[in-house]
Amino acid sequence: MPRLAPLSGFPEWSPSQRIVEAQLIASLREVFALHGFAEIDTRAVEPVARLAGDSDAAKEIYTLARLRGVDKAGGEREEASLGLHFDLTVPFARYVEERQGELDFPFRRYQVQKVWRGERPQDGRYREFYQADIDIVGRDQLPAHAESEVAIVMAKALAALTASVGAPQARMRCNDRRLVEGFYAGVGISDVASALRAVDKLPKIGADAVKRELGTLEVPAQAADAVVALAGIAAQGAALGDAARSAWHVHGAHGEQARELFDSGLVALMSLVDAVNAELPGTATGDLSIARGLDYYTGAVYETVLEGHEDLGSICSGGRYDSLVAGGGFPGVGMSIGVSRLVSRLLTTGTASASRSVPSAVLVAVVDEHTRAASNLVANALRVRGIPCEVAPTAAKFGKQIQFADRRGIPFVWFPGELGDQVKDIRSGEQVDADAAVWMPPAADLWPTVVRG
Amino acid sequence: MPRLAPLSGFPEWSPSQRIVEAQLIASLREVFALHGFAEIDTRAVEPVARLAGDSDAAKEIYTLARLRGVDKAGGEREEASLGLHFDLTVPFARYVEERQGELDFPFRRYQVQKVWRGERPQDGRYREFYQADIDIVGRDQLPAHAESEVAIVMAKALAALTASVGAPQARMRCNDRRLVEGFYAGVGISDVASALRAVDKLPKIGADAVKRELGTLEVPAQAADAVVALAGIAAQGAALGDAARSAWHVHGAHGEQARELFDSGLVALMSLVDAVNAELPGTATGDLSIARGLDYYTGAVYETVLEGHEDLGSICSGGRYDSLVAGGGFPGVGMSIGVSRLVSRLLTTGTASASRSVPSAVLVAVVDEHTRAASNLVANALRVRGIPCEVAPTAAKFGKQIQFADRRGIPFVWFPGELGDQVKDIRSGEQVDADAAVWMPPAADLWPTVVRG
Numbered sequence: 001m002p003r004l005a006p007l008s009g010f011p012e013w014s015p016s017q018r019i020v021e022a023q024l025i026a027s028l029r030e031v032f033a034l035h036g037f038a039e040i041d042t043r044a045v046e047p048v049a050r051l052a053g054d055s056d057a058a059k060e061i062y063t064l065a066r067l068r069g070v071d072k073a074g075g076e077r078e079e080a081s082l083g084l085h086f087d088l089t090v091p092f093a094r095y096v097e098e099r100q101g102e103l104d105f106p107f108r109r110y111q112v113q114k115v116w117r118g119e120r121p122q123d124g125r126y127r128e129f130y131q132a133d134i135d136i137v138g139r140d141q142l143p144a145h146a147e148s149e150v151a152i153v154m155a156k157a158l159a160a161l162t163a164s165v166g167a168p169q170a171r172m173r174c175n176d177r178r179l180v181e182g183f184y185a186g187v188g189i190s191d192v193a194s195a196l197r198a199v200d201k202l203p204k205i206g207a208d209a210v211k212r213e214l215g216t217l218e219v220p221a222q223a224a225d226a227v228v229a230l231a232g233i234a235a236q237g238a239a240l241g242d243a244a245r246s247a248w249h250v251h252g253a254h255g256e257q258a259r260e261l262f263d264s265g266l267v268a269l270m271s272l273v274d275a276v277n278a279e280l281p282g283t284a285t286g287d288l289s290i291a292r293g294l295d296y297y298t299g300a301v302y303e304t305v306l307e308g309h310e311d312l313g314s315i316c317s318g319g320r321y322d323s324l325v326a327g328g329g330f331p332g333v334g335m336s337i338g339v340s341r342l343v344s345r346l347l348t349t350g351t352a353s354a355s356r357s358v359p360s361a362v363l364v365a366v367v368d369e370h371t372r373a374a375s376n377l378v379a380n381a382l383r384v385r386g387i388p389c390e391v392a393p394t395a396a397k398f399g400k401q402i403q404f405a406d407r408r409g410i411p412f413v414w415f416p417g418e419l420g421d422q423v424k425d426i427r428s429g430e431q432v433d434a435d436a437a438v439w440m441p442p443a444a445d446l447w448p449t450v451v452r453g
Numbered sequence: 454m455p456r457l458a459p460l461s462g463f464p465e466w467s468p469s470q471r472i473v474e475a476q477l478i479a480s481l482r483e484v485f486a487l488h489g490f491a492e493i494d495t496r497a498v499e500p501v502a503r504l505a506g507d508s509d510a511a512k513e514i515y516t517l518a519r520l521r522g523v524d525k526a527g528g529e530r531e532e533a534s535l536g537l538h539f540d541l542t543v544p545f546a547r548y549v550e551e552r553q554g555e556l557d558f559p560f561r562r563y564q565v566q567k568v569w570r571g572e573r574p575q576d577g578r579y580r581e582f583y584q585a586d587i588d589i590v591g592r593d594q595l596p597a598h599a600e601s602e603v604a605i606v607m608a609k610a611l612a613a614l615t616a617s618v619g620a621p622q623a624r625m626r627c628n629d630r631r632l633v634e635g636f637y638a639g640v641g642i643s644d645v646a647s648a649l650r651a652v653d654k655l656p657k658i659g660a661d662a663v664k665r666e667l668g669t670l671e672v673p674a675q676a677a678d679a680v681v682a683l684a685g686i687a688a689q690g691a692a693l694g695d696a697a698r699s700a701w702h703v704h705g706a707h708g709e710q711a712r713e714l715f716d717s718g719l720v721a722l723m724s725l726v727d728a729v730n731a732e733l734p735g736t737a738t739g740d741l742s743i744a745r746g747l748d749y750y751t752g753a754v755y756e757t758v759l760e761g762h763e764d765l766g767s768i769c770s771g772g773r774y775d776s777l778v779a780g781g782g783f784p785g786v787g788m789s790i791g792v793s794r795l796v797s798r799l800l801t802t803g804t805a806s807a808s809r810s811v812p813s814a815v816l817v818a819v820v821d822e823h824t825r826a827a828s829n830l831v832a833n834a835l836r837v838r839g840i841p842c843e844v845a846p847t848a849a850k851f852g853k854q855i856q857f858a859d860r861r862g863i864p865f866v867w868f869p870g871e872l873g874d875q876v877k878d879i880r881s882g883e884q885v886d887a888d889a890a891v892w893m894p895p896a897a898d899l900w901p902t903v904v905r906g
Binding site for chain 1: 460463464465466467468471475486487488489493495496497498512513515516518519537551552555556557562571581591596602732810812813825833839842843844846861900
């Protein structure tokens with residue numbers, strides 16, 4: 001047998017930690033469903049040719065092989081070409097393409113599943129982790145308001161986590177590809193993608209280094225100053241529009257086409273930021289430094305950080321794209337939460353923990369093995385009324401049975417008695433007469449809850 | 454891009470089919486949790502050395518490799534030795550071994566996850582599928598009543614599926630290793646495992662062929678008659694004990710040790726069958742033909758078939774084992790439901806289908822794009838009261854918007870109006886004045902339900 005040390009990059013939680021993760025996922029699912037998103041669940045594998053289309057991800061793909069014993073009917077060939085999905089977008093795109101004749105568009109879907117990436121594990125970066133995605137995809141067109149809608153649903157889903165599992169407040173930073181591309185064109189930069197890769201390093205290497213790198217790309221110093229200045233803008237409401245338009249003028253951007261593109265992006269971005277903040281005040285900022293994903297996204301682009309945990313990077317990102325599938329058509333907008341990264345941070349910082357390690361609100365004590373059936377009856381009477389409980393495994397002394405409950409955080413111990421039952425709150429020690437057909441624990445004790453801090 | 458045909462053995466469902474699967478899983482989880490089982494979620498991969506311990510399964514293991522780009526730090530070596538789990542027992546055993554110092558025993562856990570097996574796909578046999586397992590594991594000992602408890606919880610979980618998703622009634626067939634081993638020893642069979650493999654073929658090849666095969670194993674004809682006769686016993690209550698004891702005598706079984714083993718198994722089996730039937734009358738039968746798993750299990754062994762779907766084979770199996778881990782200790786008992794096999798049968802036979810394809814109970818119509826904000830307000834007022842809804846994607850003619858709802862099975866369309874709102878039940882055509890702050894759909898329409906037949 002191999003060593004038992006945990007595998008780096010493959011997180012697993014204790015039973016009580018899993019309660020936090022499960023409640024977080026349940027909370028997300030509820031918000032998505034309340035907003036009319038339908039769930040899909042896709043297979044874990046895709047043809048490697050489909051996965052490897054994105055060259056950055058290709059080196060992280062886990063491919064499958066059979067240990068031994070291969071189908072006669074060419075099974076090996078088929079399986080040798082399969083890999084584990086590294087995100088939920090590739091399988092979603094394939095699902096939509098495969099079922100385009102039967103799905104109704106715009107198609108609003110959510111998906112919460114594990115994904116696998118063979119990257120070097122580090123804090124908050126895993127090889128196996130849960131993602132939670134929402135997307136709205138049209139067949140041939142998708143109204144602009146979908147860009148606000150997806151951001152609002154995700155902002156609400158994250159806000160709900162603050163209530164359900166004590167997650168820190170989320171701050172959404174938004175940008176728009178058209179705004180950036182229009183501005184870059186306006187100041188005379190033609191290779192927008194390369195320039196964006198340089199600007200993307202701004203938080204890490206600082207403005208001077210970015211300008212030097214832009215210089216190596218033959219971006220004129222004036223234009224480099226301009227795009228670094230643009231990236232310095234982070235604002236909401238009218239201030240966002242003022243700052244962006246001022247940057248256009250101050251840096252001498254020009255050109256009718258460029259200006260039109262810039263304006264269309266700015267109007268869309270302001271509308272997006274306003275729409276999110278109208279529902280969740282102060283949540284969204286127009287942050288013109290966001291460059292990640294602008295090579296792929298064609299409109300809105302989103303990143304989300306948790307207050308006080310900015311070092312974790314974005315825990316929820318996405319954007320608007322022209323076509324979900326390679327053949328064109330199917331424009332959409334989507335965002336993805338890195339669930340495991342978020343859960344891990346909540347757990348390891350002690351921000352969230354479960355009130356107990358088992359579902360049971362009640363341990364039904366066993367007086368002696370001959371009366372175990374009576375204890376089972378009590379447990380069943382509680383369960384039919386929705387009260388999770390378990391029966392003591394042995395007829396140990398009551399002190400031992402109370403210890404059994406205490407170690408697991410079970411708040412109540414039930415004592416069946418010939419002359420009537422009693423139930424004890426083992427936290428307060430209070431013990432009262434009780435009838436299994438009517439007694440209810442306080443609502444807060446019924447199921448395990450997630451405790452903050 | 455590779456062809457888009459679905460991959461054989463990797464089932465995926467439409468959004469409305471996924472509703473059935475998700476409700477089935479939610480129903481199982483609820484029953485498990487009500488009985489105090491704690492959920493764990495393990496990583497999808499295990500070291501191959503650990504997976505391949507079971508020689509039968511080894512040829513079905515999917516191993517992982519990286520497409521390209523390997524860690525300098527020996528990443529390749531580590532990953533080359535990983536495979537996808539083919540059941541939830543191997544990871545559970547490793548989890549318990551790894552965390553034995555922090556878990557509380559007896560440890561009651563449930564687990565609902567996908568597993569992967571590279572076997573030839575056929576009806577009800579998949580390469581990727583969901584399993585739902587429960588186990589109770591002790592540290593050094595486990596009381597016998599755990600064998601009844603696991604069977605009862607699974608029987609209740611399956612009975613709940615009849616209510617929640619219209620699953621056919623489950624019939625549990627139980628046997629006991631000690632009974633069989635004692636009987637076989639009593640009639641003079643020493644190689645019990647080989648004899649059991651022959652008897653396991655009884656339903657497929659018939660009694661005569663089994664006896665011939667036993668003959669090749671040098672089992673005397675009398676003993677072969679005896680074990681085939683034993684395998685013919687299927688009964689409940691006192692009849693089970695009568696039939697088994699009668700077989701002992703009629704076939705001249707003898708030997709004190711053998712008899713003790715036989716009796717201990719029979720008493721345990723009768724107690725198990727009675728306990729299940731006391732809670733769910735008629736559900737369990739003592740079926741002495743069950744031979745599968747008796748090489749591994751040491752006490753109770755269970756199989757479960759769905760009424761009218763016996764051809765599907767067992768959809769929920771398990772048993773009692775002496776030690777979960779290789780090193781000894783950790784006796785336990787567990788059962789596993791083949792969730793995907795069950796879901797597939799419900800869906801493909803039309804036994805269960807969802808009442809709609811989206812969560813939304815209400816489509817909020819949009820009068821024109823300038824008043825979309827008013828429609829959003831209605832939707833939010835409904836959502837805060839727990840009513841799932843979505844807002845129409847475009848301000849199309851109302852007829853079109855009603856069609857949009859109808860295609861998805863959304864029962865209600867909401868029309869915001871300057872002088873007051875109205876809501877239409879598009880099934881009956883009834884349209885009434887409504888206030889988004891107080892209106893509620895009938896409870897049966899709030900969330901998608903699973904419709905039978």
